[in-house]
Amino acid sequence: xxxxxxxTKAKTTKxxxxxxxxxxxxxxxxxxxxxxxxxxxxAAGELGQQVQANTxxxxxxxxxxxxxxxxxxxxxxxxxxxxxxxxxxxxxxLTNAKSIQEMVELQADYTKSAMDAWVAGLTTLTGMGTALIxxxxxxxxxxxxxxxxxxxxxF
Numbered sequence: 355x356x357x358x359x360x361x362t363k364a365k366t367t368k369x370x371x372x373x374x375x376x377x378x379x380x381x382x383x384x385x386x387x388x389x390x391x392x393x394x395x396x397a398a399g400e401l402g403q404q405v406q407a408n409t410x411x412x413x414x415x416x417x418x419x420x421x422x423x424x425x426x427x428x429x430x431x432x433x434x435x436x437x438x439x440x441x442x443x444x445x446x447x448l449t450n451a452k453s454i455q456e457m458v459e460l461q462a463d464y465t466k467s468a469m470d471a472w473v474a475g476l477t478t479l480t481g482m483g484t485a486l487i488x489x490x491x492x493x494x495x496x497x498x499x500x501x502x503x504x505x506x507x508x509f
């Protein structure tokens with residue numbers, strides 16, 4: 355074998371080795387990119403599911419809040435109606451009273467029943483308000499818990 359043939363063969367071997375190195379690097383880069391893209395697509399899907407679940411929780415929370423406010427408004431309206439009716443009835447009774455003593459007794463009884471009704475109504479509204487806050491926050495709290503568990507599972 356001549357020196358020129360040996361040199362040509364050595365160059366061919368080096369060129370083949372270089373091409374193999376480039377091909378291996380390109381394949382590793384492509385594989386890593388495909389793997390990263392696959393993971394990114396999975397993460398995007400999970401993120402989409404999280405966003406949808408969070409949106410659903412907000413809608414549920416607003417729905418619960420709306421219904422709760424409606425129930426409170428109904429309770430306040432009923433109290434106002436009953437209070438007005440009782441006031442009118444008391445006024446009629448006062449106009450039909452036969453003496454000042456009877457008027458004082460009627461007014462004292464009305465005042466006591468009105469205060470009792472007011473305290474009972476206030477107690478009811480306080481309970482309704484407390485329940486409304488708790489029920490409105492529940493869907494959002496549940497989503498926060500689920501998100502925290504998801505994040506903890508990632509680390």
